[in-house]
Amino acid sequence: MRRDDGPIESAGRGGGDVILPNYRPNPATTTRFLFFTGKGGVGKTSLSCATALVLAEAGRRVLLVSTDPASNLDEVLETKLSNHPTPIAGVAGLAVMNIDPVAAAAAYRERVIGPLRGALPEAALRSMAEQLSGSCTVEIAAFDEFSGLIGDPATTKEFDHVIFDTAPTGHTLRLMSLAKSWDQFLATNTSGTSCLGPLAGLEKQRAIYEATVATLADSAATTLVLVSRPQVAALREAQRTADELRALGVRNQCLIINGTFGTTCPADVTAQAMAQRGAAAVGAVSDFVASMPSYVVPLRPINILGLAGLRVLLEGPAESVDVVTGKESWVAPHLESLGALVATLAAQGPGVIMTMGKGGVGKTTVAAVVAVMLARQGHAVHLSTTDRAAHLVQTLDGKVDGLTLGRIDPVVETAAYRAEVMQAQSTALSEAGxxxxxxxxxxxxxxxxxxxxxxxxxxxxxxxxxxxxxxxxTGHTLLLLDASASYQRELERQARTTQPEEVLRLLSRLSDPAYTRVLLVTLPEATPVHEAAALQQDLRRAHIEPMAWIINQSLLGSGTCDPLLQRREEAEHRYVSEVVEKHAARTAWLPWQPEPPVGPEALARLGATPLPVLSTQP
Amino acid sequence: MKSTLRVFDPPLCCSTGVCGTTIDPDLVNFGAMLKALGARGVKVERFNLAQQPRAFAEDPAVKSWLAQEGPGVLPIIYVDGELWLKGRYPSSGECAAMMARLNPPEGVVAT
Known part of the structure; x- marks a missing residue:
């Protein structure tokens, strides 16, 4: 279709008059390897799929690879995927595979243990399986598969392009820096039997790892596509990722700002705020945007599902799709305000409150709102985040009586752990040890x-x-919980334990509903709801029952007159109903906000939002 | 004559156990001793149940101990074909004594 001019383009016309072209992959200039990266929920899956589709329809042979442990590619492509290339019906030349690190580790475990059944006693096999369930095996098995596709040309020789829909930023960084750190590790480790552990014979593949690192740094072979939203925090996150990966040698980068929005409805406060905040956010990082090829993908009225949805994402809706249906009646289900939920939490007393959900749904915001509300009611509260983008939490430092802050920074924690281990062992060990x-x-x-x-x-x-x-x-959360389960098994196996008491009691605490309350956060959209439902199933397997769901960023009751937003509000209905009727014991609701609220006042105000008055007839 | 050490380790993620929940200083020192012995020409063969399980199935004595006593019987350590230790790693004193007995050239001592 032709360029989207007019209202759509105005979204990119921010404080610095930043005007960006619409994203549309060009088969003539696209590199062999593409990596989509960005904060969870920015649309990496949709955009990598749409890119693969455009290239395949231009006659290229394309392999799309997901490395996300909580992949939703199945849902987007409406095809059951596995860890082998699966052709997509209806698109000649497109194959898709999903590398699930947990599944890769399980497959590896079976390759090791399977042939030994009967040859070794059952107890020995059980003990092996236990050891091969740890985090090392998961990391190494995933890396091994990832590396095989990049570093060994034979595995992908029948494809012109290999597109990676990577996991959220932190995971992406780890996965990519892993290629380097393992490589350096192999080059400098001389003890032979080392932590390269579970993949016996890993050293034999060294040539592949070297080729992987070289390919990532080769601008003619690899493009890093940074995906972001027209929000300041998301764009800053993209900028950090860009800097970090550039430092790791990945220099060929471009930026896609997904979901830009301009309104034709000057009287609509919500729509105007959305458009203005988006434009201002892009303008605020104009230096970053100008530092590399940058594109926009306009906000679309429908959820991106199936091949038809993917075409709409990059090409805009055909006129026939562009119709407000809005005639069906919808009876709003029973929702609660967040304030009502916080009142229950306060009445239940101290313990752990965890916000969980797909990346980008607002877990940090909801956690901060709950923490501020509890603290303002006079309770002692400790708010801690594992997110790398913890600026929201930093703004609360010293501002709320009774509220303390904590943070899990992987880099800091790792350095402290190394120092602690070396210190604890220093007297018992020889110098060589x-x-x-x-x-x-x-x-x-x-x-x-x-x-x-x-x-x-x-x-x-x-x-x-x-x-x-x-x-x-989500994906990392699952690994974390899984790690906690396997550590518990490990601790029971070992006679001598020197772990802190907190570690020993972790699993029993997490599964005690009086101590730990899980709030599942979702957006009123298909993929976040379905991923949260899948997460709930996994939590139940670990004997953890979520207390409530929170529907965040909802347009319900916004009274918007913007046609695009009206269609998005209407599209929320079925997902709000689904959450309340099928998934949640209790459901709280939070309105759409143009930017995450910053500071105690804004957080408390969001938490105190009353429920919208919802008519049951449109 | 060149000596040989054969070690059958329990399932370990890594040779020092640092990836597990606890660190056994005897295991770390033992690993350092093996490295020193190896550098001095002693033949060191080390098998980890999580990494090289086939070696356990192919050694009749190890396989039989595993069947009778379970994985707790590991580690099993042989020196020149004779059983040295079963169910534990050597202390630093035992390491030093073994270093002296195998008598590699130049005073490489893992104490």
Whole structure:
């Protein structure tokens, strides 16, 4: 279709008059490898799928790879995927695969243990399986698959392009820096039997890892596509990612700002605020935007599902789709205000409150709102975040009586853990032993352990106060909980334990509903709701029952007169109903906000928002 | 004559156990001793149940101990074909004594 001029383009016309072209991949200039990265929920999956679709329809042979442990590619493509390339019906030349690190580790475990059934006693096999369930195996198995596709040309030779829909930023950074750190680790580790552990024979593939690192740094072969939203925090996050990956040698980068919006409705306060905030956000980072090729993808009225939805994402809706349906009657289900939920939390007393959900749904905001509301009611509250983008929490420092702040920074935690281990062992070890331990502590597994211990420590703060935790995005959360389960098994197996008491008690605390209350946060859209439902299932397997769901960023009752926003509000109905009727024991509701609220006043105001008056007839 | 050490480790993520929940200083020092011995020409063969399980199935004595006593029987350490230790790693004193007995050239001592 032709360029979207007029209202759409005005979205990119911010404080600095930033006008950006619409994103549309050009088969002639697209590199062989593409990596989509960005904060959770910015639309990496949709945009990488749409890019793959455009390239395939231009006659290219394309492999799309997801490395997200909580992948929703299945849902977007309406095809059941596996860890082998699966052709997509209706698109010649497009194949898709999903690398689930947990599944990759399970497959590896079976490759090791399967052939030994009968050859070794059952107890030995069980003990092996236990060891191969740890975080090291998951990390290494995922890295191994990831690396095979990039570093070994034979595996992807039948494709012109390999597109990675990577996991949220933190994970992406780890995955990418892993290629480097393992490589350096292999080059400098001389003890032979090292932490390269579970993948016996990993060293044999060294050539592949070297090729992986070289390919990532090769601007002719690899493009890093930074995906962001027209919001200041999201754009700053993209900028940090760009800087970090550039430092790791990944220099060929471009930026897509997804969901830009301009309104034709001057009287609509919500629509005007949305358009103005978006434009201002882009203008505020105009230097960053100008530092690389940058594009926009306008906000679309419908949820991006299926091939038809993907075409709409980059090309805009055909006129026939562009119709307000709005005639069906909708009976709003029973919702609560967040204030009502906080009143229950306060009545239940101290313990842990965790906000969970897909990345980008507003877990940090909800955690901060709950923490501020509880503190203002006179309770002792400790708010802790595992998110790298913790600026929201920093703005509360010293501003609310009774509220203390904590943070789980993987880099800081890892350094502290290394120092602690070396210190604790220094007297018992010979000099050679210390050198060997220091070498093993350089392994990437150390970070998993350090972060896990920090998480346990923060959970342990809840004995006499409220601990509010914003956990990492879904996939990482699952790994964290899984790690906690396997650590518990490990601790039971070992006679001597020197772990802090917090670690030992973690799992029992997490599954005690009187101690730990889980709030599942979602947006009123298909993918976040379905991912939250899947997360709820996983939590139930770990004997954790979420207390309530929170529908965040809802346009219900906004009274918008913007046609695009009206269609989006109407599209919320079925997902709000689904949450209340199918998934949630209790459902609280929060309105759409142009930017995450910053500071105690804005947070308290958001939490005190009354429920909208919803008519049951449109 | 060149000596040989054969070590059958319990399932370990890594040779120092640092990836697990506890660190056994005897294990770390033992690893350092093996490294020193290896550098001095002693043949060191180390098998980890989580990494090289086939070696456990192929050694009749190890396989039989595992069947009778379970994984707690590990580590099993042989020196020149003779059982040295079973169920634990050597203390730093035992390491030093073994270093002296195998008598590698130049005073490499792991104490």
């Amino acid at each position: 210390r050198a060997m331990l220091a070498e093993d502590l350089r392994s990437p597994c150390t970070e998993e352990i350090a972060v896990f211990r920090a998480f346990a420590r923060e959970v342990g703060q809840g004995k006499d106060r409220f601990v509010v935790l914003d956990t990492a995005p």
